[in-house]
Amino acid sequence: MNNIFDLIIIGGGSTGAGIARDMAMRGAKVLLLERNYLASGATGACQALVHSGCRYVTQDIETAKECFKENMIIRKIAKSCVEETGGLFVTVKGDDESYVDLFLEANEKAKIPVTLINKDEGLKIEPNLSNNIEKVVKVPDAAIDPFKLVIENIKAALELGAKIYTHTEVLDLIVEKGKVCGVVAFDKRQKEKKSLRARLIINASGAWGSKIAKMAGYDLPLSYSKGSILITNSRLTNVVVNRLRPPSDGDIIVPSETVTLLGTTSVTVKQLDNLQITYTEVETIINEIAKMVPAVRNARFLRAYTGVRPLFKEKKATDDRNISRGFRIFDHKNGMISIIGGKMITYRLMAEKVSDLACKILGIKQECKTHVLPLPSTLKGMKLxxxxxxxxxxxxxxxxxxxxxxxxxxxxxxxxxxxxxxxxxxxxxxxxxxxxxxxxxxxxxxxxxxxxxxxxxxxxxxxxxxxxxxxxxxxxxxxxxxxxxxxxxxxxxxxxxxxxxxxxxxxx
Ligand SMILES: Cc1cc2nc3c(=O)[nH]c(=O)nc-3n(C[C@H](O)[C@H](O)[C@H](O)COP(=O)(O)OP(=O)(O)OC[C@H]3O[C@@H](n4cnc5c(N)ncnc54)[C@H](O)[C@@H]3O)c2cc1C
Structure with missing residues (x-):
């Protein structure tokens, strides 16, 4: 049977959508399969922060550098998805002051432009900050609409001829003579099974990555870190506010259009279905955020949501916060590649790296252009x-x-x-x-x-x-x-x- 597609991508989160666009731009015949709605995994459950990199800078400088570099690119190519809010890192009374020097030194090493400002300047930028704040550092954070980011990448891929099937779940891989050459997928809306073939399969299914890899006999050891986020019914801050301490629960406030996203938590979970948001998580987030922005105590909460970060299990990591937020690409050398981890805002870089490898395997000579070519609505000049x-x-x-x-x-x-x-x-x-x-x-x-x-x-x-x-x-x-x-x-x-x-x- 003839191969219809060069590439089947499993997963319609930011990673899969980014790969679909990149590969379609390089001339590949692309099919993307998503078992639910687009962005229904970690992408739609994230805190919508365009990281400056500062959150990871003392623990994982490479990821921090990656975040900052992509932060600068995403502001240009996805203008209509990003709000350039800027951000602050603040300590509150009782926080370990020695961490501030460590933080500033690490940012200097990573070449992330941050500035220590005085408390009054901080309060001018963000009048809702608590009087208990002590040190304030200005950082290049921003806010993003993750749904729009995915939709924009998908629109661009569709315009270039890619096929996108949502509500279509991969049930199994077709393996012939040890090579993966397609997938068996179930179209939930039409209620029919389909066999779909391609020269290469990319497993971009996030937390479900090890389940897909296992279908081809591969072991991808993942740890699952659940994170929950609360949404208030109004905008509590002008800028992103982070707690200046080693990453912990309830550290980040992201203004998102007219509302605010407060998060997050990190709870190790064993399974991915029916995730529950516990009252302990809700209380922890509110209590910790209130130390930076007391107005949260009077806020009305619209909803909460939760998602899972798939973290590649490092032998040396003692807890999930110590596992790198960087990404890993695995060439299974049998017609399948898996990509795991990373951040939503490094999606473009992740797509570039995995597409480079895919092009090498498929014999496609085109170079990546996603760092310079803006997404469709940015081209049309639409504002969000x-x-x-x-x-x-x-x-x-x-x-x-x-x-x-x-x-x-x-x-x-x-x-x-x-x-x-x-x-x-x-x-x-x-x-x-x-x-x-x-x-x-x-x-x-x-x-x-x-x-x-x-x-x-x-x-x-x-x-x-x-x-x-x-x-x-x-x-x-x-x-x-x-x-x-x-x-x-x-x-x-x-x-x-x-x-x-x-x-x-x-x-x-
Ligand atoms: C609580 C939380 C907060 C976060 N905050 C931020 C943040 O502020 N900024 C940031 O940059 N990053 C953040 N992240 C990280 C970011 O969300 C993820 O790194 C990124 O979204 C991962 O995208 P992905 O496409 O790889 O995975 P996902 O978005 O999970 O996409 C995988 C997709 O694969 C689909 N799939 C699975 N199995 C199958 C199958 N069998 N067939 C077809 N489809 C399948 C799933 O339905 C899913 O849609 C956060 C993560 C969490 C959990």
């Missing part, structure tokens, strides 16, 4: 920031469907015309609809109405999509629901259970 998009509200020709995220009806219509999806979550991933402060309360039914108008859903199947969407939102809301947020949820319940009769429909 709320303040830039707020003018949409006063534009009489544009109708806003999701007011929290300022998503227009046209944007949703475009996704629906292109995909004909019956799943509101597909629209969420592509546009951010329903990710804002109302968590879909005021936009989900409007989007469903649009689907009905376009004959995509009917009376019978329409509400199923609504229930699925609301249940997914609820899973994230439950771990942090408290105070005034309960009233908001009662309103949501009132709208959907009473007016739309959805609770009755679910029971039937």
């Amino acid at each position: 920031k709320a303040k830039d998009r707020i003018s949409l509200l006063s534009d009489k020709n544009k109708s806003i469907l999701c007011e929290c995220e300022l998503i227009t009806k046209d944007e949703v219509e475009e996704v629906l015309s292109k995909t004909k999806t019956k799943d509101l979550n597909d629209i969420r991933i592509e546009t951010r609809m329903g990710m804002g402060t109302c968590q879909g309360t005021f936009c989900a039914h409007h989007a469903l109405g649009l689907m009905a108008k376009m004959d995509i859903v009917n009376e019978k199947n329409g509400n199923k999509s609504l229930i699925d969407f609301l249940e997914r939102r609820w899973r994230g809301i439950l771990p942090v629901i408290d105070g005034d947020q309960i009233k908001e949820e009662q309103l949501t319940e009132g709208i959907y259970a009473e007016i739309f009769n959805l609770d009755k429909e679910r029971i039937e």
Whole structure:
């Protein structure tokens, strides 16, 4: 049988999406398979920080340098995904002051431009900082939209002819005469099994990497570090704020458009399914963040989410925080490559390195250009920031469907015309609809109405999509629901259970 694809990529997170774009730019025939939605693994569960590298600088200088270099590139090639907030590292009363010198020296060695500033200057940059802060260091951190980053890479790959099958899970590898030459995958929406062949398979399935490697008889020893993140309903800081101490829980505050992401934790877990966010994690994050930004105590929490960092098990590492956040590429020399670890913001570099190896194996001579060629929306000059998009509200020709995220009806219509999806979550991933402060309360039914108008859903199947969407939102809301947020949820319940009769429909 003829090979149809040069390359099958398993995994639609930042790594897989980056490889799809890079390899499509080099002329390869690419197929990417993702078992769920795009960015449904660690990428969609990350804290959306464009690391300056400083967090790792005292322990893992190579990863720190990598982060800083990619930070500079990502600001240029993914302009529309990045908000150049800047960042601070702060100590609070009682923190080990000797770590500050170690931190400054290590940054100098890594050539990461940081500046020790006085407390008043720090408070001017970030008025919400606690009066208990002592040392303040300015660093080149930034914030990013991980979903948009993945979608943009995928769009670019599609424009170059790549095929992207989401909701398609690789169940097994096709191995002939000791060589991996394809995959057996299950299309969950069409409910059919497919055999798909390629000259090379790239395993970019993140935490599931060892499961895929095992299908070809390879052992990839991974340690799983669960991390949880909380989202407040407003923006608590102007800039990214980090605790200036060796990496620990509840160290980072990332402003993300109109909300704030607080995190994270590191809990070793043995399995990847049904991850739970514990109340201990929620409390730890709030207590630690409050030492830097006390306003968090009065914040309303919208939701929490959790993800797993796949860390390559080093023999010498004593705990997960000591395992390198760098990435590893394994050429299994049998038609398959695995790529493991790294950071979301080093995705481009990871894709470049693995694509270099893939091109060598496939005999493709093209060089990598992803460090200089911007992503599609950056090329079109589109802006992501709320303040830039707020003018949409006063534009009489544009109708806003999701007011929290300022998503227009046209944007949703475009996704629906292109995909004909019956799943509101597909629209969420592509546009951010329903990710804002109302968590879909005021936009989900409007989007469903649009689907009905376009004959995509009917009376019978329409509400199923609504229930699925609301249940997914609820899973994230439950771990942090408290105070005034309960009233908001009662309103949501009132709208959907009473007016739309959805609770009755679910029971039937
Ligand atoms: C809590 C937390 C916070 C983080 N914060 C940051 C941060 O602020 N900044 C940063 O740069 N990095 C951060 N990271 C790290 C970053 O999220 C990851 O390094 C990066 O997203 C990994 O991307 P990936 O594509 O390799 O893996 P993933 O995003 O996990 O993608 C793997 C994909 O493979 C798919 N898959 C698995 N098995 C199959 C199969 N059989 N068939 C088809 N598809 C399959 C999965 O569904 C998944 O979508 C954080 C990580 C965590 C957990």
